[in-house]
Amino acid sequence: MRIRIVDAFTDRPFAGNPAGVVLLDAFPDDAWMQRVAAEVNLSETAFAHPDAGGSGADWQLRWFTPVAEVDMCGHATLATAHVLFDSGAVDGEVRFATRSGTLTTARHPDGSYGMDFPAAPLxxxxxxxxxxxxxxxxxxxxxxxxxxxxxxxxxxxxxxxxxxxxxxxxxxxxxxxxxxxxxxxxxxxxxxxxxxxxxxxxxxxxxxxxxxxxxxxxxxxxxxxxxxxxxxxxxxxxxxxxxxxxxxxxxxxxxxxxxxxxxxxxxxx
The missing domain is CATH 3.10.310.10 (Diaminopimelate Epimerase; Chain A, domain 1)
Known part of the structure; x- marks a missing residue:
């Protein structure tokens, strides 16, 4: 099974925030994903699989710290989008079904990624x-x-x-x-x-x-x-x-x- 480590919010290695990215056919047992995230030991590891339909999204996406699943994560979403676009799995934009609703990410001509997230109610x-x-x-x-x-x-x-x-x-x-x-x-x-x-x-x-x-x-x-x-x-x-x-x-x-x-x-x- 393939795993990538992607530095997000930076255009050079060893800066920004590193995230693990694992693409799957379906989500396995939660405990397995938590163990992988603990092994990777980064702020977050993202797990994603193609959506089978019904959610209105293209991919299902979840995020785990070394000790817990979280409701929202920006840098691991960016890292996952980067992997999908770079591998040719998506083009134009990708919609993720997450605990925070549907999050859409598009790649811009300069190589950056724009992610549409809900604003926090302060x-x-x-x-x-x-x-x-x-x-x-x-x-x-x-x-x-x-x-x-x-x-x-x-x-x-x-x-x-x-x-x-x-x-x-x-x-x-x-x-x-x-x-x-x-x-x-x-x-x-x-x-x-x-x-x-x-x-x-x-x-x-x-x-x-x-x-x-x-x-x-x-x-x-x-x-x-x-x-x-x-x-x-x-x-x-x-x-x-x-x-x-x-x-x-x-x-x-x-x-x-x-x-x-x-x-x-x-x-x-």
């Missing part, structure tokens, strides 16, 4: 007691991101504060279903991005995710409102780093990025 929240200590910085504002994303979105004072965070991951686990998205406006204009973020997801076994598409379904509407522009670019300032172009389209968000395959191998299990 709700202003009060910073919980102890959040500042767990995160390592004082929140400017806090938003609940709704059921699919399942995070707290926390704006901090500036870009340098986001970059310098050293959270207490165990303590952070108490504050949301998945984790915390820390963000701030870019310190200086003209550097190719409008806002920065870092994402900490201890509740699904990922202390820091390198580049998180699902987080940008919340970051896009948040910063579109704050900056007065529906077309923005986010830099996820992890050690690997990656860029996500975002376009707010009402209750949907178009997430755009590149991807590159770094490993193409055989799964013996």
């Amino acid at each position: 709700t202003a929240a009060t910073a919980p007691e102890g959040l500042a200590e767990a995160l390592g910085a004082d929140p400017v504002s806090v938003q609940d991101t709704g059921p699919y994303v399942g995070d707290l979105l926390v704006e901090l004072a500036d870009e340098s504060t986001v970059r310098g965070l050293g959270p207490d991951f165990r303590a952070l686990a108490a504050y949301s279903r998945r984790g915390v998205i820390a963000t701030a406006r870019a310190d200086a204009p003209g550097r190719g991005y409008d806002y920065v973020s870092r994402c900490f997801f201890p509740n699904v076994g990922v202390d820091e995710d390198p580049v998180t598409g699902s987080a940008h379904t919340a970051l896009a509407p948040y910063w579109a409102h704050r900056l007065g522009n529906v077309l923005l670019t986010g830099l996820q300032a992890s050690a690997r780093s990656g860029l996500v172009r975002t376009e707010l389209r009402g209750e949907r968000v178009l997430l755009t990025g590149h991807a590159v395959t770094v490993i193409d191998g055989e799964l013996h299990a």
